[in-house]
Amino acid sequence: MLHTPSGGADNGTAATGNGPMSIGVVLNVLREEFPEVTISKIRFLESEGLIEPQRTPSGYRKFSRRDVERLGHVLRMQRDHYLPLKVIREHLDALERGEEVRLPSLGRPRDPGEGEPLGDLLGETDSASVARIARDELLTATGISVEQLEEWESYGLVVPLPEGVYDAESITVATLVAELGRHGIEPRHLRVMKAAADREAGLVDQVVAPLRLHRNPQTRAHAEARAKELAGLAVKLHAALIQSALGVRLP
Known part of the structure; x- marks a missing residue:
């Protein structure tokens, strides 16, 4: 829940009560919940059409309470669900039209300790191994181009299944690769992460492989649970x- 402060300043402009707010005041409001947000981020979301603040004759932005609440929704969906801006925009526009929509859970993060998949396709499946996504569905869900997907496939970041479809985790991977790209980290830089992930997965598989080959179905089921637990610990x-290594603390 966003709380509008009683005042603030930005380029000598203040906002009080429920009146128009300057971008500096909006920044202070949002930082209560989103400490990493910046003025550049707010301007970027404006350029992407997520908000449309009014402008004074001298060109300063003036944000309404609705603008701030919409910004909060956008930042929350990015933080909690790793949704691309295209999906967020469509979701918010549908809400404003009065349509009853359900927030997709693409790339929804979970507690790594639970050892559960990071994303379930539209929240419909109990396991990422169940969901299968067609190529055009992956492109639509993540908002990336065919050229981007082909480049990421060439680096092994997104890997199609033998049938030419993708698993649900591909949505999470593609969304995160795109987000890193907006910060200047190119797909070729991520090969080291892919290699590390493959080695970690190989280590987990080495531990649980004997259990997976067991005749007893309960033992095989235990192997899957053990694999999830080990994967969670590895994450x-x-x-x-x-x-x-960076000397920082992630939120």
């Missing part, structure tokens, strides 16, 4: 190592 360790 936590990976994050902790990166934080330690």
Whole structure:
């Protein structure tokens, strides 16, 4: 829930009560929940058509309470669901038209300790291994181009299944690769992450492989549970190592 402060300044312009707010005041409001947000981020979301603040005769932006609430929704959907801006825009526009829509859970993050998939296609499946996504569906869900997908496939970041379709995790991967790209990290830079992930997956598979080959169905089911548990621990360790190396604490 966003709370509008009673005042603030930006280029000498203040906002009080529920009146128009300057971009500096909006930044202070949003930082209560989104400490990493910047003025550049707000301007970028405006350029992408997510908000349309009014302008004063001298060109300063003036944000309404509705603009701030919409910004909060956008940032929340990016943070909690890793949704691309195209999907977020369509979702918010549908809500404003009064349509009853359900927020897709593409790339929805979970607690790594749970060992669960990071994204389930539209929240419909219990396992990422069940969902299969056609190529055009993947492009639509992530908002990327055919050229981008082909480049990412060439680096092994997104891998189609033998049938030419993709698993549900491909949505998460593609969305995160696109987000990293907006920060200047190119797909070729991510090959080291892909290689590390493959090695970690191989280590987990080495541990659980004997259980998967067992005759007893319960033992095989236990193998899958063990694989999820180990994967969750590996993700936590990976994050902790990166934080330690950078000397930062992730939210």
